Amino acid sequence: MSVVVDLSALAEHLEGFGPVAYLVSVAENGRPHVVSVSPELDGGRIRTGAGRRTAANLVARPAVTLLWPAPPGTGYGLIVDGEAQVHSGGDGGGTLEIRPTGAVLHRTPEGDAAAPSCVTVLPSA
Numbered sequence: 345m346s347v348v349v350d351l352s353a354l355a356e357h358l359e360g361f362g363p364v365a366y367l368v369s370v371a372e373n374g375r376p377h378v379v380s381v382s383p384e385l386d387g388g389r390i391r392t393g394a395g396r397r398t399a400a401n402l403v404a405r406p407a408v409t410l411l412w413p414a415p416p417g418t419g420y421g422l423i424v425d426g427e428a429q430v431h432s433g434g435d436g437g438g439t440l441e442i443r444p445t446g447a448v449l450h451r452t453p454e455g456d457a458a459a460p461s462c463v464t465v466l467p468s469a
Contacts, residue, residue, distance in 0.1 A: 354424070354447060355385045357465055361412035361422050367392065367440075368409040369401035369428075377401055383410060389441050390426065396436030402428040408442055419455025420463065423448050 367381045383392040390410065394402065402408060406429070412422040426442040433439065446468035451461045 354444060354466055357422055358385055361415060366411045367398065368411065369398050370405045370407070371401055372404065389443055390424070392440050394430065394437050394440045399430045399436065399438050402440065403430050414452045419451055419459060420449040421452060422465070423450050425468070
């Protein structure tokens with residue numbers, strides 16, 4: 345069972361998950377690289393800072409995933425996939441502008457087993 349919500353509703357979901365997310369990029373060797381970030385939704389794009397390793401990963405492989413863990417007392421985390429554009433900074437890092445391409449609420453093990461395991465927030469592009 346899926347419930348589709350348009351991109352404009354993504355902001356409402358983000359508010360409930362707080363200011364910190366984990367950003368997953370892929371390194372040259374194919375391994376995931378995970379960092380914590382403070383993303384903000386701005387005009388349909390997600391913006392956040394990036395260190396030099398994350399920026400380098402995303403210049404070479406722009407596919408990115410953001411994960412907001414489930415807040416205490418809730419049964420869903422938020423996962424947003426997207427395509428990142430890197431705007432360089434002076435230290436080799438920079439800022440990211442991420443175009444969301446899909447998003448789901450994913451049930452945690454603590455969530456209600458009778459609830460859907462995934463709820464579509466933004467259908468994959």
